[in-house]
Amino acid sequence: xxxxxxxxxxxxxxxxxxxxxxxxxxxxxxxxxxxxxxxxxxxxxxxxxxxxxxxxxxxxxxxxxxxxxxxxxxxxxxxxxxxxxxxxxxxxxxxxxxxxxxxxxxxxxxxxxxxxxxxxxxxxxxxxxxxxxxxxxxxxxxxxxxxxxxxxxxxxxxxxxxxxxxxxxxxxxxxxxxxxxxxxxxxxxxxxxxxxxxxxxxxxxxxxxxxxxxxxxxxxxxxxxxxxxxxxxxxxxxxxxxxxxxxxxxxxxxxxxxxxxxxxxxxxxxxxxxxxxxxxxxxxxxxxxxxxxxxxxxxxxxxxxxxxxxxxxxxxxxxxxxxxxxxxxxxxxxxxxxxxxxxxxxxxxxxxxxxxxxxxxxxxxxxxxxxxxxxxxxxxxxxxxxxxxxxxxxxxxxxxxxxxxxxx
Numbered sequence: 001x002x003x004x005x006x007x008x009x010x011x012x013x014x015x016x017x018x019x020x021x022x023x024x025x026x027x028x029x030x031x032x033x034x035x036x037x038x039x040x041x042x043x044x045x046x047x048x049x050x051x052x053x054x055x056x057x058x059x060x061x062x063x064x065x066x067x068x069x070x071x072x073x074x075x076x077x078x079x080x081x082x083x084x085x086x087x088x089x090x091x092x093x094x095x096x097x098x099x100x101x102x103x104x105x106x107x108x109x110x111x112x113x114x115x116x117x118x119x120x121x122x123x124x125x126x127x128x129x130x131x132x133x134x135x136x137x138x139x140x141x142x143x144x145x146x147x148x149x150x151x152x153x154x155x156x157x158x159x160x161x162x163x164x165x166x167x168x169x170x171x172x173x174x175x176x177x178x179x180x181x182x183x184x185x186x187x188x189x190x191x192x193x194x195x196x197x198x199x200x201x202x203x204x205x206x207x208x209x210x211x212x213x214x215x216x217x218x219x220x221x222x223x224x225x226x227x228x229x230x231x232x233x234x235x236x237x238x239x240x241x242x243x244x245x246x247x248x249x250x251x252x253x254x255x256x257x258x259x260x261x262x263x264x265x266x267x268x269x270x271x272x273x274x275x276x277x278x279x280x281x282x283x284x285x286x287x288x289x290x291x292x293x294x295x296x297x298x299x300x301x302x303x304x305x306x307x308x309x310x311x312x313x314x315x316x317x318x319x320x321x322x323x324x325x326x327x328x329x330x331x332x333x334x335x336x337x338x339x340x341x342x343x344x345x346x347x348x349x350x351x352x353x354x355x356x357x358x359x360x361x362x363x364x365x366x367x368x369x370x371x372x373x374x375x376x377x378x379x380x381x382x383x384x385x386x387x388x389x390x391x392x393x394x395x396x397x398x399x400x401x402x403x404x405x406x407x408x
Contacts, residue, residue, distance in 0.1 A: 026066060026067045026070050029081065029082065032067055032070075032078070032081065032082050033082040033083065035064075035067055035082075036078070036079065036082045036083075039059065039062070039064065042062075048079075048083060048086050051075075051079055051093075052089075052092045052093055053094075054075060054093075054094075055075065055093075055094045056068055056073055056074060056075040059075055060073070075093065076088065076093045107146060107147075107150055108150075111125070119147075119151060119154050122143075122147055122161075123157075123160040123161055125143065126162055127142060127143035127144075127161075127162070127163075142165060143161070144156065144158060144161055144165065145165075157181065157182070158174070159178050159182065159207065169210060169211070169214055170214070172231055172232060175211060175228075175231070175232055176232045178208075178211070179208075179211075179232055182206065182207075183203070183206050183208050186206040187202055187203075187206060192229075192233055192236045195225070195229050195243070196242045196243050196244070197244060198225070198243075198244060199244045199246045199247075200212070200225075200244075200246045200247055201246070203225070211224075211228050212224040212225065212228065214228075215227040215228045215231070221248075221249050221250070221251040221252040221255070222240055222252065223240055223243050223247035223248055223249075223252070224247065225243055225247045226238055226240040226243055226247070239265060240252075240258070241258070241262045241265075241289070241290050241291070242289070242290060245290065245293070248293070253293050253294050253297055254297065256308070256309060259294055259305075259308075259309050260309050260310075262291065262294065263278075263291075263306075263309055263310075266286075266289055266291065269289075270285070275306075275310055275313045276319075278302070278306055279319045279320050279321060280321050281302065283295060283300070283302075299348060299368070300348065300369075301348075301367075301368065301369045302320050302369065303315060303317040303320060303369055303371070304367075304369075317366070317369065317371035317372065318371050318372045318375055319372075320369070320372065335387065335388065338373055338376070338384075338387075338388055339388050341370075341373050342370075342373065342384075342388055345365065345368050345369065345370045345373075348368045348369070349364065349365070349368050354385075354389060354392050357381070357385055357399075358395075358398040358399055360381070361381075362374060362379060362380075362381050365381060381399065382394065382396050382399055
């Protein structure tokens with residue numbers, strides 16, 4: 001037992017523990033670990049993190065020269081051996097002049113041999129090509145960390161190296177720096193609202209696809225760019241539906257929650273104080289605010305869309321205003337307006353010829369959004385078609401059986 005050893009008995013009342021006392025003990029890792037645990041107690045270290053404030057020279061003065069000699073006099077290497085399960089950040093240890101001289105003096109010469117003529121050339125160097133005495137295992141530092149120590153006045157951009165340190169991208173501060181220093185200047189973003197117009201292809205072109213993958217949501221199909229900017233620019237209120245459609249995945253618009261949030265937002269923006277105000281909505285207005293995909297889910301039927309999203313409201317399909325192909329309000333008072341609306345309904349129902357109307361029932365026409373125009377002819381589809389297409393010879397007995405009650 002380490003606590004019963006000659007070392008403990010000899011130095012238990014002192015601030016010095018001599019690792020020279022029993023040199024054969026340092027062949028065993030468990031003994032080395034217990035030695036450092038005792039040293040930590042004397043130094044009043046509460047956690048392993050406290051070791052970052054210590055130096056090899058300090059420990060040697062306290063009698064740890066023997067155990068440190070096994071690791072070339074390096075405290076970081078000795079601690080990494082004693083506590084291998086801890087994730088040590090070797091660059092956080094104070095480095096002695098001798099430890100620094102081992103690689104810093106040769107780094108500039110090594111760079112010249114690889115064709116480095118200016119600091120930016122280091123971005124092209126693969127850290128895996130470093131000589132053995134520059135390796136992270138020997139120095140405890142990556143190439144990026146060595147460059148930061150040797151050239152501390154230079155503002156290094158980690159994303160320009162072949163690889164970034166493990167976990168670097170997960171830090172929001174690093175993401176924000178990458179966006180501010182690289183993505184925003186490259187894409188010409190002048191204000192936060194410009195993010196709404198950025199496409200996935202543009203982000204890929206500047207290497208930002210790594211952030212999109214990092215912020216991808218598997219649960220609610222939210223656009224990755226929405227999650228990215230929401231985390232990095234939390235002072236701004238973001239709306240997912242305003243981003244470029246290239247960011248949307250299948251399934252987003254099918255969630256009633258987001259459909260309702262969108263319509264609540266758009267209604268407030270349009271000044272709609274009551275749900276009945278939606279009767280006058282123009283499809284081109286929905287398209288302007290990226291709502292055309294939502295309307296398409298309901299086969300461009302306003303009645304179906306609003307009934308699904310606001311099911312507690314009593315909707316009257318006949319009150320919805322029809323809009324012509326050019327965004328002109330259709331009042332259904334003239335045959336021309338009625339014909340234009342019926343042409344739109346034909347597209348919805350897949351009617352490619354006038355005779356195809358024989359297989360369409362009044363109920364199908366109502367479901368497609370034709371309740372208003374049908375009501376003008378007493379809910380009689382044959383009467384409606386006869387008025388809109390008077391030159392066609394209609395055979396009333398060919399209409400769907402459900403219509404024959406109108407012929408009695």
